[in-house]
Amino acid sequence: MVDAHRTFVIVGGGLAGAKAAETLRAEGFTGRVILIGDERDHPYERPPLSKGYLAGTAERESVFVHEPTWYAGAEIELHLGQPAVRLDREAGTVELGDGTRIRYDALLLATGAEPRRLDVPGTDLAGVHHLRRLAHADRLRGTLAGLGRDNGHLVVAGAGWIGLEVAAVARTYGAEVTVIEPRPTPLHPVLGPELGTVLADLHREHGVRFRFGTGITEIVGQDSQVLAVRTEDGDEHPAHAVLAAIGAAPRVSLARAAGLELAEEPVGGIAVDASLRTSDPNVYAAGDVAAFHHPLFGTRLRVEHWANALDGGPAAARAMLGREVVHDRIPYFFSDQYDMGMEYSGWAPPGSYDQVVVRGDVGKREFIAFWLREERVLAGLNMNVWDVTDPIQRLVRSGEPVDPERLADPSVPLESLTGG
Incomplete structure (x- = not known):
């Protein structure tokens, strides 16, 4: 039975938030645990959205962190489809979009990140996609199937992890794919020119076209449908759909409005210490939004990958319980392409x-x-x-x-x- 004398609140319905809730119960916390998510779906993992689930080889149920019935069994209170709109640190409350105020003794911000938008004409056309949420993947999956069936063209803006994985999935559907990337090779900031060319060659062997050293200047359409994209070098590329895969921005609006310390650009995110505690001793942050000082690399890092959410959520939960925590995991990520x-x-x-x-x-x-x-x-x-x-x-x-x-x-x- 839950002891209501202490309440821990988690804002964020992704992997970090779900694993934090799981850890609080596993570590013996008997107070109220409230998880707030602005999506109606139960907490899920994001890697399948650009891999197996997008490709149609994984079932929808496989993406969820826990079975829906697990939360009731663990006495985790869920507020799904409700964004947290205001954090009152002095009162120790979180306000939801419907006006509900929830009191907390400790708060975890696991608000994640959101896709960066292309700042060019035509981004409001129906065929322009982003990929961050399950609903995005549902929509994009239908689009890729249609492109493959009709020999349609997908243009991917950005040769990062999401862009390359979606390009690979699109080719398995049979769609024509062009990737447009301002840098000279795929994943240039991560792999450098030495290894980026390996991935470029892999995709070219599977029929992907690359345009390096240029960016999109306009998405051309008619009757809300995408027809082509224009690039800085003056070329025009046929397109029936566009995926904007130009990175993600940490969702810090709640923290910023509450006066929490933020990390300086280009890292960005909510500044936390080694125990994932923010500038407020009762507020923690984990996952994509947390910028922590890594003792091994001697700098502040913000890691937007599955393993960081998997490890960071439990680390923050233990810190909320008063345990000694040093979040110093080696950054890790994985990718599957063809x-x-x-x-x-x-x-x-x-x-x-x-x-x-x-x-x-x-x-x-x-x-x-x-x-x-x-x-x-x-x-x-x-x-x-x-x-x-x-x-x-x-x-x-x-x-x-x-x-x-x-x-x-x-x-x-x-x-x-x-x-x-």
């Missing part, structure tokens, strides 16, 4: 590394790539090579210098390259 699977661990933005070392066969797309600075591993990516995430993360965490020649040699076990 017959290629990859995992990335670490943090190596442009300018942070001085060497890229590859072990394995790049031509066969069966390799591990490492980004190094002064012979210390900052990050590693394994493509179609499995069960190596743990040793890669140990290399990153150790901070020990490694011999690049041994690192590149597949006969040398990765485990032997660290002291621990």
Whole structure:
């Protein structure tokens, strides 16, 4: 039975919020747990939206974090389809869109991020899509099926993770795909030119057209339908649908209006300490919206990936319970495109590394790539090579210098390259 003398409120119906609620109960919290989500769907995971669910190979029910009946069984109170519109820190209350005020003793903001919009004429046309929510995926899935059936064209603005994954799914439906990216290679800020070309070649082999070094200036349409897109280089590309996949912005409006400290750009998000506590000791943040100081990399990071939500929600819940918490997980993400699977661990933005070392066969797309600075591993990516995430993360965490020649040699076990 719930003891109503303490109330913990979670704002955000994604993976971070759901796992925080689960952890509070698993760790023995007997007070009220209230989860607020502005979508009507129960909390779900977002990776399938651009992978299996979008492709039609995963059922809708598979995306949800818990069965709907789990929440009642765990005595989690749900307010779904209700946005949180105001946070009154002095009163310790959250106000919902219908005027309801909910008191809290501790509050977790897991408000996530929202897609960035193209700032060009034509973005209001019916064929322009974004992909962040389950409803977006439902709509886009129907569009891709129709494009494949009718030999239609999809133009993807942005060659990041979402853009590339959707491009791959669109090709499996049979749609024609053109990806437009201002940078010189896909995923340029993450993989750099050294590995970005590998993904470009993969997609070209599957019929995707790329236009690098240019951006969209206009989406052309008639009777609300998309007909083409125009780019900065003066070209016009046929299109029956457009996906804007140009990144996401942390949803900080609630925190900003409440006067919580925000992280400076370009990181953005809600500034939190190592225990995911904000500038208000009773308010925490986790998931895409949280900008935390990572002790290993010595800088503030905001990580928009599944693993950060999976780990950050429980970490914040434990901190809310008064436990000693240091959120220092190595950033991790994964992607599936065609017959290629990859995992990335670490943090190596442009300018942070001085060497890229590859072990394995790049031509066969069966390799591990490492980004190094002064012979210390900052990050590693394994493509179609499995069960190596743990040793890669140990290399990153150790901070020990490694011999690049041994690192590149597949006969040398990765485990032997660290002291621990």
